[in-house]
Amino acid sequence: MIKDLQVAYEKVINQTDGKIILDNYELKEGLYVKINPHLTLQSNQLEESNRVMVIRKKSELDATAWSLKDWFLPRDIYCSAISANKFVDTKTKKIHSTNFLSLFMKLDTFIADDPQKEKQSKKNKFLLESEWRDYIHKFYTIKLPAADQKLRAITGYEALKKWLDSEKRNNMRKCNLDFLLNNSSDLIQWIHQLKSNYKVKNYIRLFFEADEEIYEREYHIYVYPSIFLNNDFNVENKESIYGVPSYNIGLNSKKPYLRFRTKKSEVPLLVTPEEAALRKNLFSWLQAQKPFAVHQIAEGNLFGENDKKKANETIHLRLDGSGVINYYEKMPFSRGSQLDKPFFLENIIKAKEWVDKTHYEIAENRDPILNPLSLMQVTSQLFFKNYLHPSMLYDEPKIKAGIFPGEMLNSFFNSRQALYDFFFKGTDFTLRPMIDHLSQTLIEIQLLKTVNGISIGNLGQAYNLRLAWLRFFNIDGSETKVQTLTELVNGLKEKFSQKRVVELDTDQEFYFTAGQLAYYLLSQSETKKKNFGLFEGILRAKKPSMLMRQLDDLFMTYSHAISIGNVTFKNAFAALQAYPKGKQMIQNEERDYLMAGILSDNIFFQKIELQAQKAGE
Known part of the structure; x- marks a missing residue:
């Protein structure tokens, strides 16, 4: 790291006849x-x-x-x-x-x-x-x-x-x-x-x-x-003397464990006095800089050099204002100003979002996102409660109960390097393998730890963002999932409105409907004090039978608030009870459809709104 900066710094000294030293x-x-x-x-x-x-x-x-x-x-x-x-x-x-x-x-x-x-x-x-x-x-x-x-x-x-x-x-x-x-x-x-x-x-x-x-x-x-840190380690030959540089190396008798015990030289680096003096000037330059983060800059341009031969070579650098380099990475390529392809954030599950402080309605499909920093901003808002910043690698967010819980902080730590690689380096090798698990985990954490009562806010859009990431990376099964969810969102209301016995055909239908019913039943609570974690019993169920037991309990609690003539609800609940449960465990895939059901526009409220409209006519 220091060697790379040192070479670039020396070039600028030679080009400017030492002016960079005086200027800083x-x-x-x-x-x-x-x-x-x-x-x-x-x-x-x-x-x-x-x-x-x-x-x-x-x-x-x-x-x-x-x-x-x-x-x-x-x-x-x-x-x-x-x-x-x-x-x-x-x-x-x-x-x-x-x-x-x-x-x-x-x-x-x-x-x-x-x-x-x-x-x-x-x-x-x-x-x-x-x-x-x-x-x-x-x-x-x-x-x-x-x-x-x-x-x-x-x-x-x-x-x-x-x-x-x-x-x-x-x-x-x-x-x-x-x-x-x-x-x-x-x-x-x-x-x-x-x-x-x-x-x-x-x-x-x-x-x-x-x-x-x-x-x-x-x-x-x-x-x-x-200029050397400690002359005890100096080595001389016929041409010059070599020693340990004074900067960016700590070595003294109180820290003998820093010495090499199995090598001919006990110290990690030996340089000439000229190189040690150059390093001293480099650190003087670093100490003169205010705290800053450069996420991408041509290698030669950091010190003002304009080297067209290295236009595609970039460095990522963070200084703390006292000469300490918190982060440094040299890349043989540069990230473009736009994503490799458009990022489409579509409202697949017909989720609602706050348009302003008074309007909560079905979200519109957003314009294609082309700028990686714009995508980072959307990801920060919907996945990390606006706690994901360009300084993600070295600034640690503070836990805030009900907003940014400890579980979300753990996910932040596990993913921040991968997210940085994508947004600032343009590489997806680290983010692609984890995006499925990461996005599902972050949505589940928010449902369990940040949702007050049933006020899910823009969390439905977070689920749409999850689907958009899966499609952007072309994750296996992503298109099938989008197609299935589209059919469920558009078809279940009509299916359960029929005045006949209705059956569920697939596991996806079962879990999505369970999520819809869970949200509807919990919404019947008239208590003024809404607590966090109302969905915990539903999402923590390990087997379909346990999930059904949770729904039965909710129905027993809030059945007084549900009209006996609510055909849609009765058909859906009966279909869930009749569906063969089996003894298999609920895996991430099934839980994903369960969360989609909770977060999508609720078909049971749609029916009530439709009946109210007809009564008004």
């Missing part, structure tokens, strides 16, 4: 001062407007400050420490810069504003003015040369080693040190004055004027020996 680097809050060591301090002070810049949160810079920012920004990158554990000033950590070209210190630990605090210097971690000259002298003459020795100790980098001993470098270091020591008192007073005038409480960052190329050399002198 943010200066820390604080006071930035540019010093010309060849001028007097007073001359530098007179040019304050062209030498001093303040960075604050959410504050715009003027034109002069923008020009200064362009100067400070690359130099700040080249002078910043890899981490707090890798300061050159390792013991006290008062100086945070890494070379002789700069001086970074926190203002609140720099020099005490109040001389009375001198006695409390150790407690408050202040550098006293009397200590400052000695401290700076040691940093330049002892600590920085000790850091230089680290580069001399590793293989390669002859050009940098030559620069280490060059007369020009030694003269620059001496010039900068002399400026700090000779002007220490006045410089400290100026910094206090700047701190007061600009009301800054963060960092003071002094930079000595030098070419950017020289800053970059000093950066490499510091970085290459210090």
Whole structure:
């Protein structure tokens, strides 16, 4: 994952001459001062407007400050420490810069504003003015040369080693040190004055004027020996040194189980200092990004590269805003903007849905769905109670009783990768095998856990969506099921309206009719308080005889509300009682028709409505 991103990131660095690093680097809050060591301090002070810049949160810079920012920004990158554990000033950590070209210190630990605090210097971690000259002298003459020795100790980098001993470098270091020591008192007073005038409480960052190329050399002198996570694992050959990168790898003595015990190398990855530095810049870019999810982007375009050769190669990426990659996957193809074929959501079972807050009527067939995200929205609404979002892989919905129960959350976890694969990658290999069981389970969960009383809402449309998914994937038996349900929905009302003995012909007819009767009987309840799970006894029946027993009990409970002249009801109930039950168990297929009967437009209410219309005429 990181290797793939690293390769793409390096290409963009080369193409933009490093501009991507600058564009995604943010200066820390604080006071930035540019010093010309060849001028007097007073001359530098007179040019304050062209030498001093303040960075604050959410504050715009003027034109002069923008020009200064362009100067400070690359130099700040080249002078910043890899981490707090890798300061050159390792013991006290008062100086945070890494070379002789700069001086970074926190203002609140720099020099005490109040001389009375001198006695409390150790407690408050202040550098006293009397200590400052000695401290700076040691940093330049002892600590920085000790850091230089680290580069001399590793293989390669002859050009940098030559620069280490060059007369020009030694003269620059001496010039900068002399400026700090000779002007220490006045410089400290100026910094206090700047701190007061600009009301800054963060960092003071002094930079000595030098070419950017020289800053970059000093950066490499510091970085290459210090960039690795732990030098104990370094390996050298005649050409270079290899070590464990500092980013995206955790390895220390407290976690020995992370080491490889059966391989020649104990660590999972060894890279050159250049590659480790590249990885550092990559993670700086990642940390600069706000939280985002890219569900499909051309591999080269993530960093702004436009590589037409890889136009069809895509990556799926999720960042959390702190440089952590929650999800990454590289695909050798891209998903189109439309589905491979139209998705038809038709009202097969004549289900009702809420058109608005006051109208609940037979749903119309929807226009063909072509956009995968539109289909995801419909699936989220009807299957997952609007809890299925584009962030499905890494955002976990919360259980909400009566709306999003724990059973639905389990189905969400089991299917989210498959759903993501379909909606965002355009592949159906993972979703196709599970769609039958998944859709049936989600509808059953809603019937048992989210339906208040008999208020099924748009759940009938969820069943139509199930049928649409089965037909879309051309699941075996899907067309036969649709044809059977169509015949049942359109034919049962007329069949049971006849004034003669009626018989059921198939198991599908039996279970569908049982669902219709169950809904009708439960609807006769006059209690004002409707509970969840009214359909549980019907749906949990394991055998046809147990199902019939549940219906008998419901009839005994609500028979007082049913007219003795209701021919349709009497024919249907008698046909159910007469149908041979057998001893077989109720399987998913039979339960599917049972749910379809519950959710489709109820034929017994249709008869009552028809009789009312005739009476009105």
